[in-house]
Amino acid sequence: MSSLLSLPLALLLHAAPAATPEPVLFAPGVVSTGHEEFGITFSPDGRTVVFNRADPTRFKFQLLMVSHWRDGRWTAPEVLPFSGRYRDIDPAFTPDGRRLFFASVRPQSSGEAVHADFDVWFVERTDKGWGTPRLAEGLNTPEAETNTSVTREGAVYVTRSPKDGKRRIYRHAPQGAGWGPGEPLPEVINSGHGDGNHFVDAEERYLVFSSQRPGGMAPEAYDLYVSERKDGHWGMPRNLGPAINRLDGGLTPTVVPARGSLVYAQRRPFLSEMPERPLTTKEFATRLESPGNGNGDFYEVQLTAVGLPTPGR
Template identity: 25%
Template sequence: MTTLKRRLAATAFVGSLLSATALAQLSEYGIEGLWMVSTRDAEMRGTVSPGGQRIVWGSADRPGGAGGGDLWQARLQDKRWSAPAPLPLNSPADDAEPMFSADGRWLYFASARKGGSGGHDLYRAPVLADGATGAAVNLGAAVNGRGHERSPTISADGQWLLFSSDSRKGAGGYDLFVARWDGKAFIDPRPVPGVNTEADEIDSTWLDDGRVLLFSRSSQAGGEATRLYLAACNGQAYADARPWTLSFNTGEGVTRAPVVDASRPTEIVVTGSARAPKAGKGDLYRTVTPTLKGKPGCR
């Protein structure tokens, strides 16, 4: 074999390795809406409407909103997110952490706007036929306390509300709670069994029809680094929580805000900061929904 042929063969072999690595990375995750949704600003928690035509997310510092953190919405056009715009329901205070209900009728979110019970309260707004939202309604004193309530997650049947709070006596810092719908309001919030610690459990989502919990936990009480954990229900509590094996879900960074795409249940949107692709301070990424299985009895 000539020297030139050897060089060409070696180049082709190295190229095949690089291509395989790139393909493996792309099969694990991809950035969501580069320069439309994920930008140089700090994006947090994205939720896709059940029909898959809209995405709403929070941004801490994107210019053009009402002030503080704001909720933004983009629409699907030619298979791409386009025309990002702030929602009219934004207030001058912090509005964040949205989630569509499974039937698409409601948009749940957290807000520090005036008129609440304390810091951040939980709200919901009706979603109109054209995708616009109506007036925000506070979820009430049974859920909202004098501290902060964050990261609302509604069950598929609309009967259970999962959220994070530092208003109530718990294990320490932010803890995860679940409240039930009584036909008029969410009431009787109770600690989620098995996961709360002295560190902060910030946000979470149910998998496997409530039998598995995917949630974020800080490295220590009040710590800024957060990591996503998976825990399966053993019939009484979510047990044996372990870090989710997503490559950028490390103990040094910030990975949180998991929300299953209601239009594609096998895919999930999370907030984090991968090495590549990367847009800014915090980006939204799409990856495969974990398939861990659990037992009933934890909700």
């Protein structure tokens, strides 16, 4: 696989977008709701979406849900048949859509109730449905592994959280039927400021990830950045700009080629300013139960609006 980029692609990745776009809620009231949602992935045709929904605390319990595009709308989400008992997070389809990676604390032996930390698992998807989850041997360590993203050649990028608390991104090359040892990405990516929560282009042309590195736009949250890979080397990351990295920054980005868009999670505050008049009982209840209530929701923006290449470029 060549890592060389065309001039138009390089210009897109290095240049700030010409205009500040306004991201829109993805599937409001169906996928993006008043509940806590984060972590999202799409099948290659863009017609199946798998995502996380969590308990109100965000950290006690999470499961994987699926929705399908049918008859011009997204179906009511359902818990995936292999989820719903243990904490399952951060789903990621492979580029061919035949396998779904996710992180889980589910038991790894008959003597465990739950595992001590998150590790990477995967499940096969066929025309007959979902298989049985399998531990992704070779991708896991005594540290916590969460987000994954997979290239067309089968390399897996993993977010790993060492005991020092400095989240980093590792690349595991395909090796035999599994993967080789993880290699940390260079310091230009792994800055020591919580870098992770990533998406890698199927051809490894660019990487979108979250970071708390100095100079971000979300003071106490994570900004989304993009880095270009050229001649086998990762370039200086570019902040995706104020349309994405405002308020509480962005999390769990994924590029959806079939939709020509970037979808990411964001927790927007319940109120950014005081209302002009008192809220009624009904208005307050509606806001509490709707997207934008402080819990995580999904937002979508076109790739060209944030300087990312459209499919085929």
